[in-house]
Amino acid sequence: MSNDDVYASGLLNRALDPATQPPEIQAFLRAELDLLRDILKEGMRVLDLGCGTGRHLVLVRDRLRLGVGVDYERSYIAEAARRAGAGHLHFITGDATAIPIVAAFDFAMCLTNTWGTMADKAGVLREMRRLAPQPHTRLLSVFSEDSVASRKEWYRRLGHAVVEQTTEYLLTDGGLRSEHFSDARLRSLVGDCTIRPVADIARVVTF
Numbered sequence: 256m257s258n259d260d261v262y263a264s265g266l267l268n269r270a271l272d273p274a275t276q277p278p279e280i281q282a283f284l285r286a287e288l289d290l291l292r293d294i295l296k297e298g299m300r301v302l303d304l305g306c307g308t309g310r311h312l313v314l315v316r317d318r319l320r321l322g323v324g325v326d327y328e329r330s331y332i333a334e335a336a337r338r339a340g341a342g343h344l345h346f347i348t349g350d351a352t353a354i355p356i357v358a359a360f361d362f363a364m365c366l367t368n369t370w371g372t373m374a375d376k377a378g379v380l381r382e383m384r385r386l387a388p389q390p391h392t393r394l395l396s397v398f399s400e401d402s403v404a405s406r407k408e409w410y411r412r413l414g415h416a417v418v419e420q421t422t423e424y425l426l427t428d429g430g431l432r433s434e435h436f437s438d439a440r441l442r443s444l445v446g447d448c449t450i451r452p453v454a455d456i457a458r459v460v461t462f
Contacts (some may be wrong), residue, residue, distance in 0.1 A: 258372050261431045263328055266413060267307050275412045279405035283454040287366060287396050290459060291315055294394070299361040302386055304351040304379060305369035309335030312344050323356065325349045352378030356386060363387035364394040368457070371397050371424075371434035376444060380462075391449070395460040398435040402456035406433065 269275055276284070291311060295301060298320045303312050306324030308331050316322060322344040326332050335346040349355055351365070352375045363383040373379055383393045398406065406425060407417045415427035424434040438450050441460055448462035 257430060258374075258432055259327070261415075261429060262372075263330070265330075266415075266431070267331065269413055270409070271308075271310070275409065277405045277408045277412075279402070279454070279456050280409050283402075283457050284367070286454040287457075287459075288314060290396075290453065291364075291366075295319070295362065300359075302354075302356075302360040302363040302383075304354075304363065304365040304383065305373070306335060306346065307331050307369075309338055309344070309346055311364070311366055313338050316342070316344055319343065321345075321360075323347065323360070325351055325354055327351070352382055354382050354386065358386075360387045360392075361389075362392050362394070364396075366394070366396045368396065368398045368433065368435075370395050371436065372432065380445060391461050393462050395445070395462075396453065397441070397458055397460065398433070399452070399456055399458050400435050400437055402435055405456055406435075 273281060295315050295318060297318045300321040301319055303324040306326045309324050312322040312324050324335055324346040327348060327350055329348050332346045332348045363386055365379060370376060370379060387393050410417055410427050415429040415431050417425050418428045419426040424432055426432050441450055442448065445460055445462050448460050451459050453459050
């Protein structure tokens with residue numbers, strides 16, 4: 256199975272259940288949401304790549320002028336649209352490397368290590384730069400090397416035992432391939448950026 260197959264099987268919904276999450280993962284997810292509340296300002300137009308069921312945009316909807324989420328999994332987009340209801344949040348099924356939008360946004364984000372599961376990382380960065388053209392208006396959150404132990408336990412609870420571990424990724428027996436990043440690797444992939452630690456096991460990258 257590929258990451259696409261694993262994702263389509265509903266793993267995201269199980270992973271977001273706090274009962275499956277080790278304390279370190281819970282701390283990271285809380286810190287990520289707190290960060291969004293601090294960064295996103297009133298009246299922003301925000302793009303969320305790999306939005307899943309829309310939880311990040313729904314969380315900050317009251318301060319946004321426009322929120323658009325993009326994900327390739329139709330069932331997640333349908334759930335996101337149901338959660339959002341009518342209004343200024345919109346969710347579309349699409350490829351994060353070829354987004355069918357030409358308008359510019361104030362901010363673009365790809366969160367919760369979603370970028371670390373994507374095959375064409377450069378293509379995603381290119382789209383983020385195209386759609387949020389101002390410097391330092393683009394945000395990634397990714398797992399660091401210190402996340403390995405807590406992720407192995409998290410994936411085990413999800414029925415995905417880790418069968419391969421390298422300096423760059425974990426691979427499970429269910430086909431999930433999830434990457435982690437050193438600061439040096441992030442700079443080599445992203446280029447000029449600002450990197451900050453989050454909750455001991457992750458990094459946020461602004462570029």
